[in-house]
Amino acid sequence: MSDGIVVTGTFTDDSFAMDVAQFLGVRGDIADEVSLKTYANSEFCPRYISDIENFERVGSYLEGKVVIICSVSLSTRSRNDCAMRNMILARAAKDNGAKRVVLIEPDLFYSAQDRGAYRFGEIEKDRDISDLKKFDGQAFTSLLYAKLLKEAGVDTIITVHNHSVNVEILFRDIFEGDFHNLVPAEIYAHYIKTSDFVQIGKNGDNLVIVSPDKGAAPFGNRVREALALPNCKRIILDKKRTGEREVSMNLNPASEVDIDYLTGKDVIILDDMVRTGSTIVECCEHLKNKAHPRRVCFGVTHFYSSPEAREKLNSPFIDEIMTTNTLPDILNRDCQGRLRRKMVVLKLGQWIARYVLRMFDRDYSAFLGKQFYMVDMSSKNPRWPPPSFSK
Numbered sequence: 001m002s003d004g005i006v007v008t009g010t011f012t013d014d015s016f017a018m019d020v021a022q023f024l025g026v027r028g029d030i031a032d033e034v035s036l037k038t039y040a041n042s043e044f045c046p047r048y049i050s051d052i053e054n055f056e057r058v059g060s061y062l063e064g065k066v067v068i069i070c071s072v073s074l075s076t077r078s079r080n081d082c083a084m085r086n087m088i089l090a091r092a093a094k095d096n097g098a099k100r101v102v103l104i105e106p107d108l109f110y111s112a113q114d115r116g117a118y119r120f121g122e123i124e125k126d127r128d129i130s131d132l133k134k135f136d137g138q139a140f141t142s143l144l145y146a147k148l149l150k151e152a153g154v155d156t157i158i159t160v161h162n163h164s165v166n167v168e169i170l171f172r173d174i175f176e177g178d179f180h181n182l183v184p185a186e187i188y189a190h191y192i193k194t195s196d197f198v199q200i201g202k203n204g205d206n207l208v209i210v211s212p213d214k215g216a217a218p219f220g221n222r223v224r225e226a227l228a229l230p231n232c233k234r235i236i237l238d239k240k241r242t243g244e245r246e247v248s249m250n251l252n253p254a255s256e257v258d259i260d261y262l263t264g265k266d267v268i269i270l271d272d273m274v275r276t277g278s279t280i281v282e283c284c285e286h287l288k289n290k291a292h293p294r295r296v297c298f299g300v301t302h303f304y305s306s307p308e309a310r311e312k313l314n315s316p317f318i319d320e321i322m323t324t325n326t327l328p329d330i331l332n333r334d335c336q337g338r339l340r341r342k343m344v345v346l347k348l349g350q351w352i353a354r355y356v357l358r359m360f361d362r363d364y365s366a367f368l369g370k371q372f373y374m375v376d377m378s379s380k381n382p383r384w385p386p387p388s389f390s391k
Contacts, residue, residue, distance in 0.1 A: 019349025063097035094153030116140025204229025
């Protein structure tokens with residue numbers, strides 16, 4: 001299954017890279033594929049490992065092979081460091097004959113810096129001077145990062161749930177369409193339906209999917225579509241910032257039902273990322289105080305674990321949290337803190353590996369009819385142990 005595929009992480013013992021390699025069917029230890037050497041002066045100098053006795057394939061050891069670089073950010077390394085390591089690993093692969101270099105970066109670096117102080121492309125043609133001024137003096141870093149990756153030798157990028165339209169357009173342009181933004185709607189929908197995370201009722205009549213703002217609405221719509229529950233309702237809220245850490249909430253006219261409909265229901269608020277937790281806590285508090293639902297849960301793809309976020313999300317207005325391991329630190333119980341009592345982490349390695357096999361027209365029959373993600377939760381969670389399912 002893995003013939004012709006080399007998998008590496010950007011640092012030794014990268015658990016995310018090891019998961020992807022395992023589910024791709026890579027034999028042996030991925031640490032044996034590349035030496036992630038660093039010089040005494042701190043410069044990174046990796047070396048793809050070849051047969052030291054073979055003098056006939058110098059500089060072409062990776063000829064015809066697909067090299068997959070898995071890059072995740074951890075608290076022990078800066079994203080700047082990881083980004084540079086990506087580029088050097090890609091260049092080393094191409095300089096040694098790799099046919100194709102694939103970067104799997106679940107939480108795409110520099111995505112927040114998705115504009116500059118000028119108009120880029122058709123989508124930005126109508127930006128006025130006041131909008132441009134917001135970015136005056138700042139680098140258009142996501143554009144720079146995309147160009148650097150391409151120049152380094154990356155051919156394909158796979159990321160997870162990047163919500164920026166600008167980022168998707170510029171990366172697709174630079175990588176000639178070979179940019180894959182995977183949205184884990186099917187994973188969330190499957191877990192919601194097969195676990196006891198919430199009570200969905202008859203065809204979803206006890207379930208309401210909530211978006212905390214218009215930007216999160218497309219994701220909420222995709223999860224609701226994947227649920228295929230005709231009686232599941234949708235609500236969209238409008239948030240208004242009243243301070244650096246304060247927001248207020250109002251019902252968006254596009255909502256299917258009024259706030260009162262939530263009384264006694266199970267509610268899942270879905271978003272792409274959480275950093276401080278201010279918006280989500282305000283949203284949950286607003287819903288619980290206004291409508292008194294039975295249960296209010298929060299689902300988020302990218303969870304930035306910080307003391308501020310842990311403190312705020314430990315709010316009594318949030319009953320449980322569902323997230324993924326795009327930022328693997330969240331699997332650490334210390335990073336979860338007290339949230340481990342109400343947190344479940346859906347691990348994406350298997351799901352991403354399945355996508356890669358499909359992309360390269362490889363056999364993925366081993367995934368059919370079987371679990372396509374892993375569930376991790378602390379034994380402190382009242383719902384422990386995780387469910388066992390086959391479909």
